[in-house]
Amino acid sequence: MLKLWNLVALLYLAIQAISPLCAEVPPGPKWLQTAVFYQVYPQSYFDSNGDGIGDLPGITAKLDYIQSIGCNAIWINPIYESPFGDAGYDVADFYKVAPRYGTNEDLKNLCAEAHKRGMHLCLDLVAGHTSIAHPWFQQSALAQPNRYSNWYIWTPAGESVPGSQPVPGQHNRADRYLPNFFPFQPALNYGFARPDPKEPWQLPTTDPACIAVREELKSVMKFWLDLGADGFRVDMAFSLIRNDPGNEAISALWRYYRSWLDKEYPEAVLISEWSDPAVAIPAGFHLDCMIQIGQPAYGLLLGPLSWPNGYSRDPHAFFERAGGGDIKGFVDNYLRNYTVTKSRGYISLPTANHDIPRPTCDRGEQEVRTIFAMLLTMPGVPFIYYGDEIGMEYVYPSPDKEGGTIGTLQRCGSRTPMQWSKERNAGFSTAPAEKLYLPIDPSPSRPDVATEEKDPASMLNFTRALLKLRRDHPALANTADFQPVYAETNRYPFVYLRTCATEQILVSVNPADRSCSVALNGFNEATQLLVQGAVLKGGRLEMEPVSFGIFTVHAKEVF
Known part of the structure; x- marks a missing residue:
């Protein structure tokens, strides 16, 4: 097998030597060809006003730092008005920045300051559901028919539908609704690809209410793009349409949005939380993050996404000191996706995100460097989760904050405040410790930006060196x-x-x-x-x- 790998690689080099181009460049905004994303969890990044919660002016204040890493694009988790049952993924107003983060004007300023630096900024688009506190849902839950009556998926009260929830609060509607994730996140009604004629509550995608929901999402995107955003990472992008075998209807829906964007906002990008690039990219997304939903092959690379005690490990993960992992399973799956998408879009392999443990979990810095050496030299668009560039730890145990615990997975361990210095609260906030969004990593050896800036051999400067290589060498480009x-x-x-x-x-x-x-x-x-x-x-x-x-x-x- 080794000889076969060598032969294939050498033949590949021979073909490349006479090829005029690195690779066929995917369609879409040119800036994606050199993009390196940095994910910011806003409430945990930098607190500019001393209330204990990170905010938009805080992100603006740190743009130069983000750029210094080698990142030229930012994805921010939801910043919309919300009761924060799920850290902002339960939206109460799609057109308003939550006061704890600032104002719409603050976001406009953040976008403008990013653009001054040649950077781009994408928002998190929660397309599939809202909060039960959203006015749309409040109106939909009324017994009297109105514009919003069918904007959510309602099932008859006497009918047993798995997952349906009773109407909360004092409402007269006797029906139950279908949630999209947590019970307080009712699913927006984009329709059923194959509605059951025996179930009249299953509306087709062509129903006027479903079309109205579809067009409202377009209005939401237009609002933020006009304000200065450069695109969206779409939460649970696969979940909008029900009873859709083969993903035909949901793919058609996203192609509809992509066609509109290409015409009206050609420099805007769509990033999917789908974890199936071979489906998501032909469906209209510019790039798909494989890690998000946990493809089995990605588990073979870094281990399972759910670590009950914070440190339990898959003994067969490739990035394990025990050395019993199987890289071939990951490579086979990656190639299946890469070969059918490389001329159409980008695959992203993030270092981590807000839903899974950080790469430092039960690993030393040298081990993490091997992970970065791979993730930041693979094709596609890199994503660095805030703090990973300095080696922040997955903090276990952590409080259950805003829906952070799901079963055995403690997501808050990856959401602790950014560590800027050795000053009070690690330089994150001037608020009293008890008012912080989450406690700072209590470890006396916790890393911080100020210390690592001074050390040429630090994790931060190693990350910078890797990204400089990526910028300087055409063979490491996103499209190579x-x-x-x-x-x-x-x-x-x-x-x-x-x-x-x-x-x-x-x-x-x-x-x-x-x-x-x-x-x-x-x-x-x-x-x-x-x-x-x-x-x-x-x-x-x-x-x-x-x-x-x-x-x-x-x-x-x-x-």
Whole structure:
């Protein structure tokens, strides 16, 4: 199998050497070709007014820092008016910034300041549901028919429909509603692709109420795009239409929105929480984040998304010191998605997000560096979750704040305040500690930005170095090609090529706590770009425990 991998890789290099382009560039905004996203959890990032909660002016104040990392795009979690039963994913007003974050004018200013720096800013679009406190739902729950009566999915009170909820509060409507996630998040009614004729409450997607909901979402997008936003990450993008085998109706819906955006806002982007790029990208999204819903193959890479005690681990995850992982399962799944989408959109592999543990969970910094060496050199659009660039920990246990605990998964461990300095509250806020959104990581060894700025060997400066490599080398570009060189079941290391017409770069990662080596026939001498315990010489790759290597491969030596 190794000889076959080598042969495929060398043949691939030969084709690339005569190819005029790195790869076919996906359609959409040109800025995505060089985008590196930074995810900001707003309530935990920087508090500008001392109330204990991060806010929009706080993000604006830190734009220069975000840019200094090498990130030129930002995704912000929901900032809309909300009762915050689910940290803002229960929206009460799609057209108003929640007062705890500031005002609409503050968001407009944030967008303008980002644009001054050549940066882009995307909002979180909660398309599939609202809060029960939303006026639309309050009107829909009334017994008297009105404009909003069918904007939500209502089932007869006497009919047993799995998941349906009774109407909260003092309302006269006897029906029950379907939630989209938590019980207090009623699903908006985009219709049923295949409504059951025996169930008249299942409205077709062509029903006037469903069309009205569809058009209202377009109005929401228009409102924020006109204010200065550059696009949206769509929460649970797959969930809008019911009884939709094959995702045909939901795909048609998103293609409708994409067609409108291409015409009216051609520089705006759509990012999906779908975790199925082969479906999401043809459905109209510019990029899809594979980690969000937890494809099984991604679990093989970093471990399960739900760690009951904060540290329980999948012994077969590739990024484990035990070295019993299977990279091939991940690579096979990735290639299935990559080959059918690379000319149409981008696959993103985030370092983490607000719903899952950080990569530092039960890992040391050197191990995390091997993860970053891979994630930040893969094709597609990189996403760095706030604080991962300095090695912030997944804090366990953490309080259950705003719906942060789901079963055994404690999401708040990844939502603790950003650590800016060794000052009070880690520089996050001047508020009393008891008023902070969440407690600061109590560890005396917690990392912080100010300290790492001064250390050339810090995690922060390592992240900067990786992203500088990505900017400086065309073969590491978002659109440059990808080819596995060595990816064997239960074997280490993982080796792959990133290539374009002007250069070829070989990346190798060995997160295991043991040395490994592999013969790479044809890859004789190479130039080291960034390495940690790896040597490529004379057609052989030698890797120390917990190591990585990024090399320029010289074409004249390959052939």
